[in-house]
Amino acid sequence: MLSRFNLVVRPCIYMCRCVHTKEKGKPLMLSPRTNKGMAFTLRERQILGLHGLLPPKIETQDIQALRFKNHIEKVHDPLMKGLFLSIMDKGHIKSILDNWPDTNVKAVVVTDGERILGLGDLGAYGMGIPVGKLCLYTTCAGIDPRTCLPVCIDVGTDNEMLLKDPFYMGLYQKRDRSHHYDELLDEFMEAVVTKYGRNTLIQFEDFGNKNAFRLLKKYQETYCTFNDDIQGTAAVALAGLLSAQRVTNKPISEHKCLFLGAGEAALGIAGLMVLAMKEAGMPEKEAQNKIWMFDKHGLLYQGRSEPIEDHQEAYAHPAPDQIGKTFLDAVNILQPTAIIGVAGAGRLFTKEVISAMGSINERPIIFALSNPTDKAECTADEAYTLTEGRCLFASGSPFRPVTLPDGRVFYPGQGNNAYIFPGVALAVILIGVRNITSQIFLEAAKALAEQVTNDELAQGSLYPPLSKIREVSIKTASKVTEYLYANNLAFEFPEPKDKEGFFLSRVWKTDYESFLPDIYDWPESATKLPIL
Template sequence: MGAHQRKGQAPHAQPPHQQGVNRSALWVIQGMAFTLQERQILGIHGLLPPKVETQDIQAMRFQKNLKKMTDPLEKYIYLMGIQERNERLFYRVLMEDIEELMPIVYTPTVGLACTQYGHIFRRPKGLFISIRDRGHVRSILDNWPETNVAAVVVTDGERILGLGDLGVYGMGIPVGKLCLYTACAGIRPEKCLPVVIDVGTDNETLLKDPLYMGLYQKRDRSQAYDDLIDEFMEAVVDKYGQDTLIQFEDFGNHNAFRLIRKYREKYCTFNDDIQGTASVALAGLLAAQRAIGKPITEHRVLFLGAGEAALGIANLIVMAMMETGLSQTEATEKIWMYDAHGLLVKGRPQKTDSNQEAFVHDSPGDVQSFLDAVNTIQPTAIIGVAGAGRLFTHDVIKAMGALNERPIIFALSNPTNKAECTAEDAYTLTDGRCLFASGSPFGPVTLSDGRVFTPGQGNNAYIFPGVALAVVLSGVRHISDTVFLEAAKTLAEQLTDKELEEGRLYPPLSNIREVSVQMAIKVMEYVYAKGMAFRYPEPMDKNGFVRATVWNTSYDSFLPDTYDWPGVSFSPKNK
């Protein structure tokens, strides 16, 4: 909902018509849960049916309506409508059924919602800054009603999930990410700001669509782009403080790496597609390490894809291997990448960029396909992050099963139809021996012998909300990659042996609030121990401190404060 409707800003001492408050906007904040006294004081008595309704009843109605819907996009529209009208009810229902509803408010359905953004539009959410606003970004930030923002998620819409350039339609991504900041880690929603930077789009379909809501121009790739991003970063810090967290989301490869390099030592920032994806993927490998009993230093990893996600994961794997004794050269030699042009090898006609150089190796022989790469390199793990669909073919999966007793198969591309293989294929073609994870959710798989496997979902939501909570609470100003290494280890540690036996490589999503709180505690301990925190005095009981700050969904009272004067009586005998 709009920030101007937030409950903490409601008037207490005077009726709303004396405060300039729109009463029709006020009563939707918690619907029929206002008591009779609150309705009278706020001047909304009669604007609601007489019944005073508990949040429990409201949640029941919300859930019953959702269950009647079968179309994911219809559910998304309904959920986002409730978020606008009754924020606390929205988060309560989301948190209570996070396993069912996360795929609606985030991947994969949010991708569909982004493609249809102009067609399902109801009301604006977040802040829109265009290339034409250069020189005026701070004044646009000043228009945002909340003055105490702690976390910003920003996209320029160029690479939305595996869907490509969606321009201003990409706003669904920062909105969805920040929903998970609150639902998964309890960061107060009013402290979160979603932003889209509109510099145009190269998507011809959108440029011809009369319902498109962004600039009708090709994507600006000139110096003006950099100047706008610079101005935005400076304006955010100037307004909200040096420790404001700025998360980059779904930028194109060419901008993602250079912007994180440019800003990481100057601002409190990270790129979730690079660092968050890396952390959750490494956590899956560390969990697989437990199942196989083979240390990470003994694995060979072959990536399908060589972009942001692949390089982020690869670099964090290298850090993990170096932490356990390998040199950087020894670690990078264990990682191979295969992109649209084939293996990254020396002397190939297609150029590699500077970010890929560490993973360019001597050619291992004649490799014409990904299957050839698997048979030649003989990896213990394949990780798909190409966003190109079902490229882990049956033959590839069978080859991994023949080469390894427990093959590791991560099909991490989003949304679901972009995943490199299905969970069913992975488990069936390896006779249940594989350790599988996907980026988008797949249901349990039952094999012909009755064994049931629950696929792990390598969802970044296991990482970024907990890391963000720790960063915000401890006043971190620069986020090191070691923070994401620590987060990966923490996530892997939270997987129980029983869950591992079920085929899981991650804890159940239903437990993600506790996972995020535990991660925040561990990351806080780490950043204070390493001198990265700037908020002092340091809380000694970090467990109690984190849990005390976590936002809850209970309604606040709108009644004015009342109190007695101690020792004073107004009975007739004192007159």
């Protein structure tokens, strides 16, 4: 029987092996998209003509991942990770995009490197930001990395240290703030949608304040775009406030909020808060009057001598009876129920500020959202200790659990944008959205707040644990999708009935797939047969 089996099988295997070796074997090894390296099984190596071309060990994907992790941690050169454009390329953006190897791009994250969080103007070295954000697209929401394109647009830098550094990799010039900048951005946006489609997601990241607001206003109604520093931060902060209202039993419309900082993050959060209050029935102007801001010049109010930007005017109210000079003065004068720090200026929620909030409110809301950790307005330990555990605290940086003298333990929640933008991106990409409205981020904020359990709230956390981030992203995408279909903003039909199931079935799978057709699904013992 065995000899008869060999006579039948050997010619078939030989023919198939020749075909696979000629058409697939070599390309499989050369292409990074299909090369499984030492994870090719023995059968695959034999049939695809790879036997002997690899070390004999057959590795698991987990071991390969650890090896790659060790390798990638040693890679610091941004030239190895992304697509670079410069002001010198104006007029040639489309041809440069043609050099990117993948044509099925669904998501682009772009920066000009002017305002890298905690680091300032990094010029061309800002490339790490879009690379990192797209890694979170994949890690948190399962978006296929092959459909993601990181872009750094180099228009120069105002960082004198970089301009004097002979090893700096960017343009040696001051930032171009002329009309050429706008023309370059216009060309870039049009080139992206021309090549990849009108519903290609374009996320703006770490642009300077003036450009960030201006470009968002300019492009948001004509492109599928959003700014994470403005809208993503806003949604995650609002989600924290929505979680807090479950503890205080006070709706967001009854809060008075004082911001430390009046830039992208503060104005983004304030705008989304106003939208939430309007949805609850409050007139827009009345909602804006609930929000005050304090910047480097002091309290923002009408008629102050220091300049007020156009996008800040909605929150410049008539001056109170007393003005004061410090943030503590503002807290004592305005008597806010919530303070939100987004200035990135360090420990400005002083002991006196936190104590004042604790004396004004039974359950003070204290959000120290600036990061990295050394830029946070206060620590979790300071907030919980000085308010005797009564505060509702959230931070932009991670803090360890806090144990009070009476034995109570609090687990501070981190208001990380990763809770929001990957889930929003997943919905936008797979449902075919053309424009990303502010209401979409309001729906994402509500979806995130709904996922916080009562036990988590009791432990002091206003957000789900980051260990559940993939589940959070799927649920957020599903809630956003419900809104999109209900408001005729979706272009993918038919509408999936089981939306969570739909997203789970479409997320990127990290496991290797077999290259062998069904005819090779014989028992593993069959590999012991001699193969010619």
